[in-house]
Amino acid sequence: AQTVTQSQPEMSVQEAETVTLSCTYDTSESNYYLFWYKQPPSRQMILVIRQEAYKQQNATENRFSVNFQKAAKSFSLKISDSQLGDTAMYFCAFMKRVQKLVFGQGTRLTINP
Amino acid sequence: AAGVIQSPRHLIKEKRETATLKCYPIPRHDTVYWYQQGPGQDPQFLISFYEKMQSDKGSIPDRFSAQQFSDYHSELNMSSLELGDSALYFCASSFSAGGQETQYFGPGTRLLVL
Numbered sequence: 001a002q003t004v005t006q007s008q009p010e011m012s013v014q015e016a017e018t019v020t021l022s023c024t025y026d027t028s029e030s031n032y033y034l035f036w037y038k039q040p041p042s043r044q045m046i047l048v049i050r051q052e053a054y055k056q057q058n059a060t061e062n063r064f065s066v067n068f069q070k071a072a073k074s075f076s077l078k079i080s081d082s083q084l085g086d087t088a089m090y091f092c093a094f095m096k097r098v099q100k101l102v103f104g105q106g107t108r109l110t111i112n113p
Numbered sequence: 114a115a116g117v118i119q120s121p122r123h124l125i126k127e128k129r130e131t132a133t134l135k136c137y138p139i140p141r142h143d144t145v146y147w148y149q150q151g152p153g154q155d156p157q158f159l160i161s162f163y164e165k166m167q168s169d170k171g172s173i174p175d176r177f178s179a180q181q182f183s184d185y186h187s188e189l190n191m192s193s194l195e196l197g198d199s200a201l202y203f204c205a206s207s208f209s210a211g212g213q214e215t216q217y218f219g220p221g222t223r224l225l226v227l
Contacts, residue, residue, distance in 0.1 A: 101146070
């Protein structure tokens with residue numbers, strides 16, 4: 001069974017700083033997807049970024065980028081120029097094709113003014 | 114763009130009562146997933162449907178059942194509710210046949226069992 005581990009329960013940075021959230025996973029699969037979801041206080045689950053395992057190029061979405069290290073089974077999220085609206089719980093998730101998402105425990109990120 | 118719709122958004126029930134949660138996926142999405150998120154926890158997979166057939170089953174209690182209808186909406190039926198069923202229930206949808214594996218979540222239904 002796949003497992004996802006987020007080793008940072010909480011993080012806090014100042015507005016405009018850059019922050020990196022860590023995620024490791026365990027799988028014997030070669031084809032899969034990795035995601036970061038954001039859950040603000042409203043508790044809506046919002047997709048931040050996705051990465052296909054077969055792609056070597058790291059995904060980017062505006063201020064959000066990932067560092068995908070397939071051999072190391074590592075998938076970190078970097079948030080540049082952090083904003084107050086980035087304050088949320090961030091979940092790393094693993095998925096095999098057309099199957100369930102397996103989530104990590106989450107990292108609570110606070111952006112301070 | 115249209116999003117996943119869930120109803121009701123909030124639900125309060127007594128122990129041993131029944132509840133029905135509804136999910137309307139994004140148009141043209143063929144796969145629906147249900148997740149349960151307890152307080153301070155990550156979402157846990159319950160069940161999924163692809164083209165109206167159950168495709169996977171997770172840690173869903175026998176007291177719960179679900180189905181996907183011809184219009185692709187899905188319903189999660191919960192009977193003999195227990196205090197521990199109080200949680201946020203998410204529905205997510207994806208377009209699997211189109212190779213778009215990304216799951217998009219609805220706003221969730223907050224269930225409180227008293």
